Amino acid sequence: MVDPYPMAFVSAPGKIEFQEKKLAPLPPEAVLIRVKACSICGSDLHIFAGRHPSAPLPMAIGHELSGEVLEIGDGVSGVRAGDRVVVEPVITCGKCPFCIKGDYHLCSQISFQYRRGQGGFAPYFVAEEKWVHPLPAGVSFEEGALIEPLSVALHAVQKGNLLPGHTVAIFGAGAVGLLLLLLARLSGVADVFVSDIRDSRLKKAKALGASVGIHGRKEDAVQKILDMTSQLGVDRAFEAVGLESTLVQSLQVLKKGGSAVVVGLFEDPQVRIPANLFIQREISLLGSQGYCRDFQTALRLVEKGLINLKEVMTHVLPISSLQEGFDLLRNPDGEAVKVVIKMD
Numbered sequence: 571m572v573d574p575y576p577m578a579f580v581s582a583p584g585k586i587e588f589q590e591k592k593l594a595p596l597p598p599e600a601v602l603i604r605v606k607a608c609s610i611c612g613s614d615l616h617i618f619a620g621r622h623p624s625a626p627l628p629m630a631i632g633h634e635l636s637g638e639v640l641e642i643g644d645g646v647s648g649v650r651a652g653d654r655v656v657v658e659p660v661i662t663c664g665k666c667p668f669c670i671k672g673d674y675h676l677c678s679q680i681s682f683q684y685r686r687g688q689g690g691f692a693p694y695f696v697a698e699e700k701w702v703h704p705l706p707a708g709v710s711f712e713e714g715a716l717i718e719p720l721s722v723a724l725h726a727v728q729k730g731n732l733l734p735g736h737t738v739a740i741f742g743a744g745a746v747g748l749l750l751l752l753l754a755r756l757s758g759v760a761d762v763f764v765s766d767i768r769d770s771r772l773k774k775a776k777a778l779g780a781s782v783g784i785h786g787r788k789e790d791a792v793q794k795i796l797d798m799t800s801q802l803g804v805d806r807a808f809e810a811v812g813l814e815s816t817l818v819q820s821l822q823v824l825k826k827g828g829s830a831v832v833v834g835l836f837e838d839p840q841v842r843i844p845a846n847l848f849i850q851r852e853i854s855l856l857g858s859q860g861y862c863r864d865f866q867t868a869l870r871l872v873e874k875g876l877i878n879l880k881e882v883m884t885h886v887l888p889i890s891s892l893q894e895g896f897d898l899l900r901n902p903d904g905e906a907v908k909v910v911i912k913m914d
Contacts, residue, residue: 578691581628583620586893598645601702603637606711608690609910618896621837632690633659636714646699654705656714657697658865659683675862703865706873712910716879720868723749726858730806730831734758739823742810743771745908748882750808755779765791770905795823810834814841829854885909
């Protein structure tokens, strides 16, 4: 064990630096983990660009991680040294009405580890036992690093209440959009329309089961979806980009009585939407905040082979290539969807 140890931060837009951190004494209810893999999240990209609305620079990065337990606190009983685990990187108060009810994703003081100075692109990570989940034996550390985004997508799909036979539109074919696609197919829906502005991601979406891939800059996504649904629209739509234009599109493609779920992070939250649609079509717009008891389900889906996370994992790089990983994801002509960083 090395102490102090290097942890990745974005110090200025486009600039990653490793700062030395020291391990504090392990709290009684906490677990010390040697990080084995950590994937780059869309929120990390917002931080990297200096445009995350809730994460001013300098900011730690990396929260989608898996690893091996090195040490446990005196009050830990369900985790042992040597266990392979994934981490749910939330911080909640445990005392507000939402936490008491069990809806910890709505905690009045919810935060995430990276916002408190602890990032996953580092050799070590400390988490409370209650946020540490066992990684099944047949699931790799690299796949384990994708349980967090799968849980985000799973929470959104459950929020959307997908039913067999539903038609679905997904705006954004990044990692979360593709995971939404896989989960939608698992839910038994009929057609899934996926819109994005990168040909490589649309190709990937088609390979993963999208009925139709629509290039958002070359085609009118709304008109195409309406044309392919006899002008009725879709039952459910998911916004997984974080832009006003795709949010509006997700509403415009809805069938009467349909619902749209917002998953994307908006750098500019001030948007204009066609409010009359809500009255004319009795549609609903739902938000989806992170996850709440979704890690357990996500892990079971992967363990049973119902979701193959390797299908969205396009690159696995060493920690020395972290900057390259960000550059790959930000390259509009590249084919990167999900980049996983191996820590050793």
